Amino acid sequence: MQTQVETLPENKVRLEVEVPSADVQHAVEHAASDLAQSLRIPGFRKGHVPLPVLFARVGKDRVYAEAVETHIGGWFWNAAARSRIRPVASPEYGYDLPSADGQSFRFTATVPVQPLPELPDWSALEVPAADTEVPAELVDAELERLRDAVAELVPVEGRSAQEGDMIVVDLVSQEGEAQRDVAVELGSGRMVPELEQGLVGLSAGETKEISFSSGEEPARTLTATVKDIKEKVLPPLDDDLARSASEFETLGELRADLGQRLREQIEAESESAFRAATVDRLVEASRVDPSGPLVDARANELVRGLIRSLESRGISVDTYLQLAGQSPEELQERLREEARLSVARELVLEAVAEKLALEISDGDLDAFIREQAELADEDPDEAVERVRAGGREEALRDDLRLRKALDRVSAEVKRIPVELARAREKLWTPGQERPEGATLWTPASKEPA
Numbered sequence: 001m002q003t004q005v006e007t008l009p010e011n012k013v014r015l016e017v018e019v020p021s022a023d024v025q026h027a028v029e030h031a032a033s034d035l036a037q038s039l040r041i042p043g044f045r046k047g048h049v050p051l052p053v054l055f056a057r058v059g060k061d062r063v064y065a066e067a068v069e070t071h072i073g074g075w076f077w078n079a080a081a082r083s084r085i086r087p088v089a090s091p092e093y094g095y096d097l098p099s100a101d102g103q104s105f106r107f108t109a110t111v112p113v114q115p116l117p118e119l120p121d122w123s124a125l126e127v128p129a130a131d132t133e134v135p136a137e138l139v140d141a142e143l144e145r146l147r148d149a150v151a152e153l154v155p156v157e158g159r160s161a162q163e164g165d166m167i168v169v170d171l172v173s174q175e176g177e178a179q180r181d182v183a184v185e186l187g188s189g190r191m192v193p194e195l196e197q198g199l200v201g202l203s204a205g206e207t208k209e210i211s212f213s214s215g216e217e218p219a220r221t222l223t224a225t226v227k228d229i230k231e232k233v234l235p236p237l238d239d240d241l242a243r244s245a246s247e248f249e250t251l252g253e254l255r256a257d258l259g260q261r262l263r264e265q266i267e268a269e270s271e272s273a274f275r276a277a278t279v280d281r282l283v284e285a286s287r288v289d290p291s292g293p294l295v296d297a298r299a300n301e302l303v304r305g306l307i308r309s310l311e312s313r314g315i316s317v318d319t320y321l322q323l324a325g326q327s328p329e330e331l332q333e334r335l336r337e338e339a340r341l342s343v344a345r346e347l348v349l350e351a352v353a354e355k356l357a358l359e360i361s362d363g364d365l366d367a368f369i370r371e372q373a374e375l376a377d378e379d380p381d382e383a384v385e386r387v388r389a390g391g392r393e394e395a396l397r398d399d400l401r402l403r404k405a406l407d408r409v410s411a412e413v414k415r416i417p418v419e420l421a422r423a424r425e426k427l428w429t430p431g432q433e434r435p436e437g438a439t440l441w442t443p444a445s446k447e448p449a
Contacts, residue, residue, distance in 0.1 A: 003079040011115045015091075017079045019105040024067070024098060031066035064097045068105070076109050082394055084350065086114040086343075088292040114294055116351040117286040125285055126414045127278045128421035130270045134262045142258045143237060150245050151232040160203045161229050163187035168228040169199065174221055181227070195222065202226045278410045283344045286351075290343040298339035299332075306335070352405035360400045365393065368400060 002018040072093060080087055095107035153166055161167050163186050172178045184190055186200055198210035207225045235241050242254040310320055321331060352358075366384055373383035387393055 001075065001079055001082070003083050005083050005085065008110070010112070012110060012112050013085055015076070015079055015083065015085075015109045015111070017075060017107055017109065019075050019107075021102050021104045023071075023075070024103065024105045025101070027067040027071040028063060031070060032063055034066065034070075061097060068095065068097065068107075072107060075107075079109075080111075084398070085111075086290075086294050086347070087111045088114050088294060090293075114290055114292075114347065116354060117288040117348055119282070119348065119351050119355060120285040122282055122285075122352075122409050123412045124414070125278075125281050126416045126421070127274060127281050128418045129274045129415040130418050132263065132267045132270050134259050134266060138262055139255055139259050142262065143255065146245050147234045147237065147241065148232065150241070151234045153230040154233050156204075156229040156231050160201050160206075161186060161199060161226060163200060164232060166230045166232065167199065167226055170225045170227060172223045172225075195224075199224060199226065204229050274415070275406055275410050278413055279345045279349065279406055280341075281413070282348045282352075282409060283341070286348050288344045288347050290340060290347060294343050295336065295340050298343055299336045302335045302339055303332075346402065349402040349405045349409075352409055353401050356405065356408060358401055358404050358408075360397045360404065365397055365400065369396070 001020065001023075004016040006014040006016070008014055072095075076091055076093075089112050091109035091111035093107055093109055095105070098105055156165065166183065166185050169182050169184065170178060170180050171182055184196070184199075186196060189196070191199075192212050194212035195210055198208060198212075202208055202224070204226055207223060209221055209223050211219055211221045213219045235244070237251065239250045242248045242251045246254050246257070248254045248257060306320075307317065310317060321328065324331070326334070369384050369387055370380035373380040387396060
């Protein structure tokens with residue numbers, strides 16, 4: 001669709017939209033099908049009335065009017081998205097019906113829009129950034145997991161099962177249903193707690209009835225027979241472990257590699273958290289508070305996404321609410337707040353992109369699609385064609401534009417240690433009761449709080 005945008009006073013815009021003739025014809029056919037379902041015309045079955053016959057019976061203007069009324073909303077929102085405007089109310093339309101087949105359709109839409117916020121000097125904003133040093137304890141924990149993975153299982157003699165042992169057990173229900181030779185590591189949490197705890201202390205060959213409950217199901221009783229018990233014998237933490245469990249020759253090389261991989265993971269997670277904190281700090285400083293259809297539409301998207309996710313896992317909404325300990329009203333309010341924040345983030349980043357005149361070229365877009373395709377082990381050329389054929393090109397371009405805006409802001413804000421940010425949160429500020437002996441920190445303070 002071809003769209004022109006005219007800025008009007010009082011945060012309004014007027015869109016002039018031209019809908020291609022093919023889209024108009026599709027809308028006419030859809031409207032004709034709907035009208036044909038409600039009409040009885042001798043000689044034709046419902047829904048199978050040829051278009052010329054329908055025109056003769058109800059009039060061409062009625063069919064065109066039905067087509068426009070049922071499709072103009074979709075055409076408008078499509079044009080609004082492509083034009084990067086964010087309506088906050090329903091538009092007022094102006095148009096003349098098409099006068100002949102095969103013509104494009106033109107209409108105007110005047111609508112109030114959410115103004116882009118006034119941005120602060122983001123280079124003066126302070127955003128906490130986590131330390132990315134890797135504690136030695138994390139590397140030690142990874143080495144212990146590696147030792148556990150290559151541990152030798154040795155038959156137990158002269159004692160009963162205890163946590164950490166690997167046991168083989170037969171489980172028989174009261175109805176006679178049996179699970180034979182079930183291997184489980186005691187303490188791993190793979191079984192319900194009552195069943196796992198009931199197996200602790202049993203010796204090989206010993207049988208025990210164990211009662212347990214699972215979720216909302218009634219209590220059940222199983223007869224458990226321990227058939228075998230083995231304990232893990234961890235290998236020494238030495239160069240032999242490094243050679244047997246990795247491509248490295250020494251424990252030092254293995255430890256260094258684990259530290260480097262953990263550092264990369266921590267840095268990636270820290271940077272992601274920092275970027276989220278940056279845009280939220282910009283939202284706060286800009287005092288943007290979106291509402292109306294923008295937030296309503298985003299909240300509805302979140303609701304539909306949640307329902308799809310629950311259905312894919314076989315969980316009903318009622319069960320989810322019980323597990324989450326929320327009422328439908330509380331869930332709706334939570335999703336609406338998430339929607340409000342999501343829209344607010346887009347608004348401030350759009351304002352940044354406008355201020356910096358950021359754009360994403362076709363080359364930049366194709367390069368990003370190809371990069372993502374290679375990471376997913378897909379054909380880059382096919383990925384580019386798939387995005388274009390699916391009509392997702394402009395939406396992806398807008399996403400990259402906002403990401404580019406966040407790149408600039410994140411690079412230019414002031415990073416401060418998380419500990420300093422937490423300390424400042426504890427300080428007295430106007431509106432709080434001032435604790436005895438507390439110091440008031442202000443942006444003009446020369447010394448850190």
